[in-house]
Amino acid sequence: MGATRLRQRERDLDRVATGGIHVRWMIRRDMPEVMRTERASFEHSWTEDDFLRCLRQRNCIGMVTEHNDVITGFMIYELHKTRLHILNFAVNANHRRTGVGGLLVGKLIYKMITHRRQRLTLAVRERNVAAQMFFRAHGFKATRLLQNYYEDSGEDAYQMELKAPAYDPFDGFGVIGPVNRIAQYDES
Numbered sequence: 299m300g301a302t303r304l305r306q307r308e309r310d311l312d313r314v315a316t317g318g319i320h321v322r323w324m325i326r327r328d329m330p331e332v333m334r335t336e337r338a339s340f341e342h343s344w345t346e347d348d349f350l351r352c353l354r355q356r357n358c359i360g361m362v363t364e365h366n367d368v369i370t371g372f373m374i375y376e377l378h379k380t381r382l383h384i385l386n387f388a389v390n391a392n393h394r395r396t397g398v399g400g401l402l403v404g405k406l407i408y409k410m411i412t413h414r415r416q417r418l419t420l421a422v423r424e425r426n427v428a429a430q431m432f433f434r435a436h437g438f439k440a441t442r443l444l445q446n447y448y449e450d451s452g453e454d455a456y457q458m459e460l461k462a463p464a465y466d467p468f469d470g471f472g473v474i475g476p477v478n479r480i481a482q483y484d485e486s
């Protein structure tokens with residue numbers, strides 16, 4: 299696929315059929331709204347300085363979802379050699395369960411494929427069952443228990459990850475595991 303078509307697909311993904319919500323880079327002006335969502339979402343929230351320090355790193359990327367000029371969610375992730383690692387991820391409480399989080403995960407999957415990375419990873423607090431359910435609903439699996447992971451509370455974390463879909467030269471991306479085409483043919 300050529301670069302122009304890839305960019306077009308990215309633009310299409312940015313304006314999915316979710317009532318005009320789109321995903322874009324986080325900019326300085328978004329910080330007050332991002333901080334409101336951050337503080338309302340986490341007991342041990344990041345400070346504005348934490349965001350800025352992180353975003354100064356070359357491999358650290360911030361994105362927001364926006365709907366009618368309102369920031370509805372955000373994520374911060376790092377680009378590593380073989381994986382994308384989610385550092386922070388939250389949706390404004392008034393906009394939860396409407397697919398905003400799913401839109402951000404969709405963006406990450408798209409980035410993982412186009413940047414040819416193999417995995418999406420994150421650490422989630424042991425007590426944050428809602429987030430575990432959310433990432434599980436998007437195909438993530440818990441792969442490790444990280445003991446005493448958080449300095450603030452000493453809480454454990456689960457490492458969760460999603461593997462990049464396999465590439466099928468006839469079908470593009472989307473084939474998650476090996477497919478027995480002969481068995482499928484016999485069944486039909």
Ligand SMILES: CC(C)(COP(=O)(O)OP(=O)(O)OC[C@H]1O[C@@H](n2cnc3c(N)ncnc32)[C@H](O)[C@@H]1OP(=O)(O)O)[C@@H](O)C(=O)NCCC(=O)NCCS
Pocket residue numbers: 339340386387388389390393394395396397398399400401420421422423426427428429431432433435436
């Ligand atoms: C976790 C979070 C990002 C989910 O965002 P969201 O926009 O509400 O998620 P979506 O609407 O895309 O949800 C998709 C699916 O995930 C699952 N899901 C989402 N929230 C869930 C919850 N609280 N409990 C159980 N399952 C949930 C459901 O299967 C849901 O589909 P459904 O609504 O059709 O049942 C959001 O609840 C949040 O910001 N939480 C606080 C911050 C946080 O914990 N961030 C993660 C840090 S690791």
